[in-house]
Amino acid sequence: RESPVPLAECRSFPCVSYPDYHIGIPGPELLCRLREFAPDVVHFINPLAFGFAVCLQLRRVSFRAPVVFSFHTQYGEFVRTYPGLSWLSGILWYLMRSFHNTADVNLTVSQTMLEDLRLRGFERLELWPPAVDSQRFSPQQRDPAMRQRLSGNRHVPSLL
Numbered sequence: 001r002e003s004p005v006p007l008a009e010c011r012s013f014p015c016v017s018y019p020d021y022h023i024g025i026p027g028p029e030l031l032c033r034l035r036e037f038a039p040d041v042v043h044f045i046n047p048l049a050f051g052f053a054v055c056l057q058l059r060r061v062s063f064r065a066p067v068v069f070s071f072h073t074q075y076g077e078f079v080r081t082y083p084g085l086s087w088l089s090g091i092l093w094y095l096m097r098s099f100h101n102t103a104d105v106n107l108t109v110s111q112t113m114l115e116d117l118r119l120r121g122f123e124r125l126e127l128w129p130p131a132v133d134s135q136r137f138s139p140q141q142r143d144p145a146m147r148q149r150l151s152g153n154r155h156v157p158s159l160l
Helices: 028-037 049-060 075-081 088-100 111-119 144-151
Strands: 011-014 022-025 042-045 067-071 105-108 125-127
Touching: 022 049, 028 049, 042 049, 049 067, 049 088, 067 088, 075 088, 105 111, 111 125
Parallel strands: 042 067, 067 105, 105 125
Antiparallel strands: 011 022
């Protein structure tokens, strides 16, 4: 595949409780590619097993780009929805907090989540506002003239 950044494929295995979700296994090729690329920052989006494994391996080889984690899923609460797995909640929160607290910055998308994570002992938290301004881009701002202009005056669904 063509890409402006180097790509490295990793082996993976399906999650037992959610087979469509694959857990990656970082190999040496990934670390090599990252070192060659020499990014200014490494951002792990909602890191779990794969992200934390990569982060630990990078630290072992003294890779010194700043590390940013972003928090989007409360895995500690998610497991409570599976019968017989609620006992994992505390363990997952402990692991998530431990790993997230190794990051230079932890981003999250809402003030509510930021406060919840702070109460749970997460450190170096920053608010990362949503990418879409829901006040500006809302159904109340609908403009029929713009819709006609963008659709070529056809009555078809439009997606921007």
